[in-house]
Amino acid sequence: xxxxxxxxxxxxxxxxxxxxxxAVFVAGSFTTPGxxxxxxxxxxxxxxxxxxxxxxxMTLLVVAAEVDLSVASVLGLxxxxxxxxxxxxxxxxxxxxxxxxxxxVCGLVNGLLVTRLGLPSLAVTIGTLALYRGLAxxxxxxxxxxxxxxxxxxxxxxxxxxxxxxYPIALFILLAVIVGVVLHATGFGRSxxxxxxxxxxAFFAGIRVxxxxxxxxxxxxxxxAFAGVIFTLRYGSARADNGLGIELAxxxxxxxxxxxxxxxxGTLGGVIAxxxxxxxxxxxxxxxxxxxxxxxxxxxxxxxxxxxxxxxVSLIRPALKGTP
Amino acid sequence: MAAPPTLALANVSxxxxxxxxxxxxSIELFAGETHGLAxxxxxxxxxxxxxxAGVHRPDSGQxxxxxxxxxxAGPADAQQAGVAVIYQEPTLFPDxxxxxxxxxxxxxxxxxxxxxxxxxxxxxxxLFGRLGxxxxxxxxxxGLSIADxxxxxxxxxxxxxxxxLIMDEPTAALSGHEVTRLFSVxxxxxxxxxxxxxxxxxxxxxxxxxxxxxTLRDGAWIASEPVDGLTHDDLxxxxxxxxVATLFxxxxxxxxEVALKVExxxxxxxFTDVSFEVRRGEIVALAGLVGAGRSEVARAVFGIDRWDAxxxxxxxATLPAGSPTAAMNAGLxxxxxxxxxxxxxxxxxxxxxxxxxxxxELRRGPTISRRAERDRARDWALRLQLKFARLADGVGxxxxxxxxxxxxxxxxxxxxxxxxxxxxxxxxxxxxxxEVHRLLSELAGQGIAVLMIxxxxxxxxxxxxxxxxxxxxxxxxxxxxAEATEESVMSAATGRAA
Numbered sequence: 094x095x096x097x098x099x100x101x102x103x104x105x106x107x108x109x110x111x112x113x114x115x116a117v118f119v120a121g122s123f124t125t126p127g128x129x130x131x132x133x134x135x136x137x138x139x140x141x142x143x144x145x146x147x148x149x150x151m152t153l154l155v156v157a158a159e160v161d162l163s164v165a166s167v168l169g170l171x172x173x174x175x176x177x178x179x180x181x182x183x184x185x186x187x188x189x190x191x192x193x194x195x196x197x198v199c200g201l202v203n204g205l206l207v208t209r210l211g212l213p214s215l216a217v218t219i220g221t222l223a224l225y226r227g228l229a230x231x232x233x234x235x236x237x238x239x240x241x242x243x244x245x246x247x248x249x250x251x252x253x254x255x256x257x258x259x260y261p262i263a264l265f266i267l268l269a270v271i272v273g274v275v276l277h278a279t280g281f282g283r284s285x286x287x288x289x290x291x292x293x294x295a296f297f298a299g300i301r302v303x304x305x306x307x308x309x310x311x312x313x314x315x316x317x318a319f320a321g322v323i324f325t326l327r328y329g330s331a332r333a334d335n336g337l338g339i340e341l342a343x344x345x346x347x348x349x350x351x352x353x354x355x356x357x358x359g360t361l362g363g364v365i366a367x368x369x370x371x372x373x374x375x376x377x378x379x380x381x382x383x384x385x386x387x388x389x390x391x392x393x394x395x396x397x398x399x400x401x402x403x404x405x406v407s408l409i410r411p412a413l414k415g416t417p
Numbered sequence: 418m419a420a421p422p423t424l425a426l427a428n429v430s431x432x433x434x435x436x437x438x439x440x441x442x443s444i445e446l447f448a449g450e451t452h453g454l455a456x457x458x459x460x461x462x463x464x465x466x467x468x469x470a471g472v473h474r475p476d477s478g479q480x481x482x483x484x485x486x487x488x489x490a491g492p493a494d495a496q497q498a499g500v501a502v503i504y505q506e507p508t509l510f511p512d513x514x515x516x517x518x519x520x521x522x523x524x525x526x527x528x529x530x531x532x533x534x535x536x537x538x539x540x541x542x543x544l545f546g547r548l549g550x551x552x553x554x555x556x557x558x559x560g561l562s563i564a565d566x567x568x569x570x571x572x573x574x575x576x577x578x579x580x581x582l583i584m585d586e587p588t589a590a591l592s593g594h595e596v597t598r599l600f601s602v603x604x605x606x607x608x609x610x611x612x613x614x615x616x617x618x619x620x621x622x623x624x625x626x627x628x629x630x631x632t633l634r635d636g637a638w639i640a641s642e643p644v645d646g647l648t649h650d651d652l653x654x655x656x657x658x659x660x661v662a663t664l665f666x667x668x669x670x671x672x673x674e675v676a677l678k679v680e681x682x683x684x685x686x687x688f689t690d691v692s693f694e695v696r697r698g699e700i701v702a703l704a705g706l707v708g709a710g711r712s713e714v715a716r717a718v719f720g721i722d723r724w725d726a727x728x729x730x731x732x733x734a735t736l737p738a739g740s741p742t743a744a745m746n747a748g749l750x751x752x753x754x755x756x757x758x759x760x761x762x763x764x765x766x767x768x769x770x771x772x773x774x775x776x777x778e779l780r781r782g783p784t785i786s787r788r789a790e791r792d793r794a795r796d797w798a799l800r801l802q803l804k805f806a807r808l809a810d811g812v813g814x815x816x817x818x819x820x821x822x823x824x825x826x827x828x829x830x831x832x833x834x835x836x837x838x839x840x841x842x843x844x845x846x847x848x849x850x851x852e853v854h855r856l857l858s859e860l861a862g863q864g865i866a867v868l869m870i871x872x873x874x875x876x877x878x879x880x881x882x883x884x885x886x887x888x889x890x891x892x893x894x895x896x897x898x899a900e901a902t903e904e905s906v907m908s909a910a911t912g913r914a915a
Contacts, residue, residue, distance in 0.1 A: 278784040280776030288774055291762045297721065297753055298773045298827070299745035357764055 105415050106351035106403060107363030114370045117267050127381055135257040139250070139327070142261035143168065143336065147343045148350075149314040151263070152364045156213075156276065156290040157307060159207065159390050160355025162218040163318040164343060166225035167199045168336035171321025173229040173381040176238030176331025185245055189322055196318020199225055204310030208303040214310075222340070229333035238331040240302045249326035258399035272363040273393070289356025338389070341413050345392055346371045349399040369396065421484030423448050423612040424469060424500060425434040426582045429478035431464055438464040441478070442638045444631050446581060446612040451603060451625035453644065454616045457656055457874065457907075461636040462616055463510045466585050469614070470502045471495030481646050501574030502583045507566040509558040510533045516541040516554035519573045544572040547609075548602045564595035571602060582606060583614040588622060601627055618706045620649055620911050632656055650904065651913075657874055657903035667858045667880045673697035674732075676834040676848055676866035677749070679718060684729035687713045688890040691727070695835065695866040700857060702881035703870045705910045709887040712754050719751040732834055745774070752824050752832035754840050754870075760824040761812050768794035768808040771827045797826035802852065818849030827857070836860060839870045854880060874903050 122129035148166050154161055171192045178188045198223065236347045253263050276282040287295040288302055296302050325331045352366030353357030372394070378388050429638065431439040433547055440463045457706035467473045468480065471489030479486045482498055500546050510516045511725055517524070525540070527533040541554035550568050574582055584603070588596045603626060607613055611818065623630055624644055632639040632655040639655050650704050671769045677695040682688070684685040688710035693702045717724045723739035730736070731747040731909045744751075753759035761770050771794040772779055779789045794808050801822045812823055821841065828836065831838045838857065842850040857880060861867050871877050877884055884901045886909035894909035 205639055274784060280780060280785055283769065283773065283776055283785060286765065287762050288770075290764045291758070293759050294762050295773070296741060297719075297751065297759045299742040300773070302775075357762070 105365060107360050110349060110351060110363055110366040110370060114366050114373065116372050117370060117377070120410075121373060125377055125380050128377065131257045133376070133380070135252060135259060137313075137372055137376035138257075138262045139259040140376065141368065143260065143324050144339055144342050144346060144371065145265045145267065145368045146261070146320045146323075146366055147313075147317055147339075148368050149268055149361075150316040151343050151347050152352055152359065152361060153272065153276065153285060154309050154313055154348070155344075155352045156305060156356060156359055157285045157352060158291050158292070158354040159214040159308060159309065159356075160218065161200070161203060161214065161310060161313040161317075162340050162344075163221040163225055163397070164205060164313060165336045165338060165340040166222045166229065166385075167196050167314055167317035167319040168324060168339070169333055170199065170229040170232070171196055171318040172235035172325040172331050172335040173333045175322060176236070177232050177327045179241065179331065180238050185242055192322060193315055196314045196321070198313020198314070199318070201307070201336045203314065204307035207310065208307050226333070233331065233333045235333070239329050241326055241329060245250045245399065246302070246329055247327050249323050254257070261327070264273045269361065269365060276361050284311075286357055289353075289358070289359070318342060341396065342371055342375075342392055345399060347394040349395060351403070353403070354400060367399075419845070420448065422446055422481065422869045423483060425481040425484075426465070426468060426475070427479045427481055429465075429468060429475040429480070431468060431749035436775075438636050439468070439475075442633065442636070443478075444614075444638075444641065444766065446614055448580070448610050448612050449607055450629060451607050451613040451615055451627045453616060453623035453630035455620070455623060455652055455656055457872070460491040460575075460656070462633060463585070464636075465633065466502065466583055466614070466616065468902060469581075469583060470496070470500060475766070484587040496577065499578060499580035500558050500583065501570075501579035502585060503567055503570045503574070503575065503587055505586045506563060507570045508565055509561075509569060510606050511559035512557060514555050514557055514839055515552055515561075515569055518558055518569055519544070519554075519576055523572075526626075526853050540576070541572070542680075545574055547575065547605070548572060549605060549844070550598070550602065562595070563727050564591050564599065565600065567591075568602065571606075575606070579611070581612045581614070585616050586618065587615075588617055588619060596622070597613040612764050618708075618911060620652055623652070627693055649908075653904055653907045655799050657907055667700055667854075667882070668862060670698035670858075670864075672699050676732055677718070677868065678730040679714075680728045680730070682714065682724050682729065683715060684713065684722060684724050685719055687722075688717075688887070691887075693885055693892065695868050696868050697834070697863050697864045699882045700861050700867040700880050701886045702877040703868060703887065704853050704872075704877050704884050704906050705873070705887035705893075707872065709910065711887050712839050714887070715751060715868070715870055716812055717836060718748055719742070734905075745831060747833035748832075750774075750828035750831055750836050752821075752828055752836070752838040752841060754843070756817070756820050756824060760827075761820060763813040764811060766809045767798065767803075767805055767812055767823055770823055771797060771830060774827050784797055793830055794826070798822075801829075801856065816845075816849075818845035821845050821849070821853065825853070829860070833865065835866045835868065837868045837870075840872065841869065842873070844874060874906060876905065877901070878903065886910050 097417060127133055151164065174192045175188055180183065203218055204223055204364065207210050207214045248260050250259065252259050281283065284295060284300045284305055287300060288305065292302060321336065324335050345368040347364055348354060350359065350364030350371060352364060374391060375388060378391060425445040427443050429442050442461065442465060444465065454462055458529065459725045464473060468475055471492045471494050480489060487498065519541055520537050525533040525536045538554045543550055548568065548571065551685055552565060552568065558569065571582065587599060591599065603613055613622065616622055622796065627644050629641060630644050630652065631641040632652065634656060649706050675694045676695055676697050680692050691714055705711050718723045718729050720736065720739050720741040720743060728735055731749050734747050736747055737743050742776055757763065768791050771792040775793060776785065779785045779793065781789065791808055798805060798808065804819050809877045812820055815823065842853050857867055857869065869880060878901055881901065884896045884906055885892055886896065886906055888910055889912065893912065
């Protein structure tokens with residue numbers, strides 16, 4: 094009980110991750126030339142945009158003890174649709190809202206399968222992970238569509254004037270503030286923690302559990318589709334395989350940020366630290382010319398470490414408290 | 418008595434924390450005899466069964482096997498010693514055949530370690546022959562009725578040479594002719610020299626099947642006696658015979674309008690045609706045995722489960738089926754039976770738990786006001802005399818009684834016009850119990866309609882203005898305060914209503 098000891102405070106997960114973030118940054122700037130430059134960091138942030146955006150929606154889901162593994166496929170489907178419609182001569186102003194709407198529908202399908210049929214979201218979204226990616230190939234095949242209007246590409250690539258912050262990251266910051274408030278200061282946020290920790294209690298307290306979960310899946314699909322638009326414009330290339338596998342990076346970031354995969358625990362601050370940590374590591378590996386295979390290995394290890402370490406910490410903590 | 422009892426308990430006591438589940442209890446099970454075990458809910462019957470079955474070890478006293486003290490380290494030891502327990506709901510592997518279930522882990526083998534199906538099926542047929550039942554050994558267990566599953570369990574026990582067969586409320590889920598069939602099997606086993614222990618809430622069955630009966634009350638041994646010469650009323654008196662006195666006085670309150678009206682409510686297979694009213698200022702108890710459908714009615718009324726027919730009206734407004742949110746908005750509150758699973762989020766703090774029912778009221782602008790949340794929690798914590806260090810502490814650290822107060826606070830904060838409490842004093846200490854009773858009485862005095870589900874008869878008799886008694890999913894009786902006695906309530910609850 095009582096106040097946490099200094100050691101106990103240091104063992105708070107989000108503090109731990111933030112410290113790790115600083116350590117990686119310091120280590121990176123000593124060992125890797127060209128890392129600690131404004132240009133590189135701005136690029137690292139930009140490269141992180143989609144993962145960061147999707148992680149916001151994923152945080153809400155995981156806190157409520159659900160998960161959406163289909164996000165990268167929705168991103169890919171969104172990218173393929175952008176390409177196909179652009180090639181078909183539609184205006185980008187029409188394409189973007191349509192694509193985002195398709196993302197919402199993808200999320201709705203996930204949500205309905207989970208809430209109406211009572212299926213586990215892990216299984217449902219593994220299924221739609223394959224399904225939506227398949228649809229992306231149906232839409233665009235192996236083609237790559239390029240040459241999008243420079244004004245829109247600039248919005249995906251350029252920094253906000255006078256800052257090293259790319260526009261997508263500015264959007265992320267804005268949304269992070271909103272999600273932070275929603276999660277930590279509103280009744281809706283309180284409901285999410287209650288649902289994640291003990292769903293029956295939430296239901297008995299009159300919280301509309303199913304409706305809330307459905308909404309979270311729709312939000313997740315919507316955000317993933319919008320991230321698909323950004324991804325497409327940023328690379329200037331619409332492809333069906335865009336964003337392949339980034340759901341793992343997103344989930345690694347969320348879990349690394351201290352959100353419990355079983356739901357009911359975690360803070361947005363932790364997730365942001367987790368996202369940045371993943372971003373820095375990816376950037377360092379890239380600067381070090383490390384192959385994508387190794388990058389994948391690192392992401393996988395991080396996922397396992399982030400699930401494993403809290404269990405270890407909870408084993409260690411009582412031992413620390415026990416000794417004077 | 419020449420031969421020692423096959424299995425016996427001698428002066429056994431067993432406590433769980435502060436709860437003394439068994440106090441100095443003795444029972445002797447003899448070969449060729451069916452022994453009945455009677456007692457109210459919570460009298461210690463299950464603990465006794467689990468002690469015999471090696472699940473619990475006695476704190477003091479002995480388990481005697483054939484007159485010799487034994488120490489069962491676990492259920493496997495007891496099974497090895499020939500003690501088999503048939504539970505109310507058997508747990509067979511649904512995808513395996515009947516024979517495979519019976520010989521699980523002990524399948525007859527032939528060359529190369531292959532399972533000898535032919536011999537397994539033949540031996541199963543032989544077992545069923547001994548029991549006089551007609552089941553196909555090769556049929557999968559999935560789809561068997563509960564009655565048939567019990568027979569498979571019994572066959573399994575016999576195949577292990579069980580000498581003691583304990584049947585823990587085996588008839589609760591059986592229909593009339595299934596009970597008859599089970600009884601003829603039990604009778605056959607008794608004649609073959611088994612010692613049987615039979616537990617049932619249906620006293621008629623004890624009188625039909627058993628030669629001797631042991632009664633427990635509040636964890637203590639009351640009597641072990643031959644069934645011959647005993648009457649139903651004798652047995653009921655042994656089960657309940659406490660001095661009720663004025664332990665839990667409910668104060669007189671002005672009885673007002675009908676606040677909750679339940680009409681012909683039915684949920685198929687669970688409860689049927691349940692109608693009652695609760696008026697403001699009244700405490701109405703819903704009594705009955707475990708499994709009679711009391712909590713299920715409460716859950717349906719509050720919208721946790723859907724009902725199939727009937728209606729629920731709160732203050733004149735009809736509720737939709739299956740919506741706790743609507744029930745809450747209409748002024749209904751449910752303090753559920755299971756605090757851990759339904760009442761509290763154990764990881765969250767006291768204030769967050771109390772705030773959970775008021776997420777809309779606590780809003781200031783788009784966000785929750787922490788001050789309002791804390792005020793609401795402090796307010797109710799003080800009114801209910803909650804013992805706590807800080808409102809930000811997790812509810813997990815509180816005692817059972819204080820946790821129950823948090824659940825009450827959480828619901829009273831919604832200012833309900835109808836409060837349903839399901840086992841409001843289960844697992845809490847005596848002092849807090851009295852406080853909860855006083856609180857319920859006070860709430861009724863303030864014009865709240867209270868519906869109280871309780872398995873504790875003294876609580877029911879002390880608190881209730883009227884007692885509704887359920888039996889097997891139906892309302893069996895409505896007894897006004899003046900006529901409510903332990904005997905009249907138990908009679909209705911055991912299906913012997915006049």
